[in-house]
Amino acid sequence: MTVVYTQTDSGVREPVTASEPLTASERAYRQLRVEILDGDLPPGTGLLEVEQAARIGVSRTPLRAAVARLISDGLVAGRSGRGFVVTEISIERIRELYELRQALEEQAARLAALRRDPAVFRALREQFVSAPELLLQGEDGIHRYYDLIDDLERAIDTAGANPYLVGALDAVRTHLSRIRRLARGNQARLRAAATEHLLIIDAIIAGDANLAAHATHVHLHQSLTSVLAAIDEETANRAD
Amino acid sequence: MTVVYTQTDSGVREPVTASEPLTASERAYRQLRVEILDGDLPPGTGLLEVEQAARIGVSRTPLRAAVARLISDGLVAGRSGRGFVVTEISIERIRELYELRQALEEQAARLAALRRDPAVFRALREQFVSAPELLLQGEDGIHRYYDLIDDLERAIDTAGANPYLVGALDAVRTHLSRIRRLARGNQARLRAAATEHLLIIDAIIAGDANLAAHATHVHLHQSLTSVLAAIDEETANRAD
DNA sequence: CGAGCATCCTTTGTATACAGAGGGCTCAAT
DNA sequence: ATTGAGCCCTCTGTATACAAAGGATGCTCG
Known part of the structure; x- marks a missing residue:
């Protein structure tokens, strides 16, 4: 269970402990997570693997790992043959x-x-x-x-x-x-x-x-x- | 490809309506999950990707997806450079x-x-x-x-x-x-x-x-x- | 004989190629 | 014009090839 404390306020509050050699899947996960939490990717947004992989700058493999984690977080839901969606909050x-x-x-x-x-x-x-x-x-x-x-x-x-x-x-x-x-x-x-x-x-x-x-x-x-x-x-x- | 991610599926009580064409990652997930829950893979057991992929009969890609889900379930823990381990229960x-x-x-x-x-x-x-x-x-x-x-x-x-x-x-x-x-x-x-x-x-x-x-x-x-x-x-x- | 370092090897992380499934679009028939 | 069917195209699921990181081992030097 990986816990990431990226407080998503626009604050510049990380002590910046050097540039971490993060894995690609970790980067993809954090970026998508922050974007969803900040509302940059509003609920209902449909996302495609290739599209997001290209945007973030990783290949599909680590992106899929990131999405899998987001799904288990409940932040996105899988769609059958049509990518995945940011979950709604009613x-x-x-x-x-x-x-x-x-x-x-x-x-x-x-x-x-x-x-x-x-x-x-x-x-x-x-x-x-x-x-x-x-x-x-x-x-x-x-x-x-x-x-x-x-x-x-x-x-x-x-x-x-x-x-x-x-x-x-x-x-x-x-x-x-x-x-x-x-x-x-x-x-x-x-x-x-x-x-x-x-x-x-x-x-x-x-x-x-x-x-x-x-x-x-x-x-x-x-x-x-x-x-x-x-x-x-x-x-x-x-x-x- | 109709893949339904049954995230929190307790799995045990499916009426077993024949073997549906499950995806490889789903098969790997269910098999490993059952084996861990049944104690066939006791706590502390160290597992390797290649080894398990070969045993279950899938390639490393779906196996990694399965392990990712098991990790978020808390059933296994990742080890840095040494595979993953079935979590202990004290x-x-x-x-x-x-x-x-x-x-x-x-x-x-x-x-x-x-x-x-x-x-x-x-x-x-x-x-x-x-x-x-x-x-x-x-x-x-x-x-x-x-x-x-x-x-x-x-x-x-x-x-x-x-x-x-x-x-x-x-x-x-x-x-x-x-x-x-x-x-x-x-x-x-x-x-x-x-x-x-x-x-x-x-x-x-x-x-x-x-x-x-x-x-x-x-x-x-x-x-x-x-x-x-x-x-x-x-x-x-x-x-x- | 012990400690440190370099090297090798194992194992993970990533990219890409390929196949199959599902949906959308088009065309035709009523 | 509308609806149905069939085809095509896109996107996911999987496999495999490649690269890099971490640990273990053996060798060498003190």
């Missing part, structure tokens, strides 16, 4: 995704509360207390806020110490990142989220597994509500 | 797997209770009531009992109506089937399990999501306890 799919996410994140929070190193989460707490200030610092602050959330998620994953769970969560987060673009930058929501995150952190520090799980449940409920509202609004605006 | 891994399973099956039971068609589960209830009799009918009865459990799982999946959740559960069940061989055929445990399953079914029929989730939690706790005990015993016997 509102119904988002609801379903959140139902899975609920189950996974609650369990992750539970396990983290049981196994955490308190020091790690106390440090995170510090940062989340001052998170609202970040939101006043424009685009860059918001970007750093999202990074902070990533740090929290990773800390919870690490504390939970369950590779299977982390793997399932990574898959969910992959799909979520296709949605997050929609609901990005809602100040009010982000401030509320910071409060919710603080409660989760406190529960984990206290070793209160049930509270951690319930706080996570509440947080995700609010998150889903916000996402659905943002999509509704978007759709309404588009109808104007 | 006791610790089993515990972790059950932690994930808990989260997923509880959510599935919850959703099933909310969305089920009562008639389906009333029919299943009938069968589970008479399940203990099956256990008296020897190996064949036990086999039919396991089929019954499969039916229940599928009914819950269908009622839950969440493809993402089902996909995650299929992945977990794939790994579980490697373990189940160990704890197979413990009569006392199977009788107890039938009772637990009945409670889950009743909760789903009643539309009681919380009870369904808790009953599932209890059931999985007992299941894990039983599996770990069986392994302990096995290890002890082997030490003799």
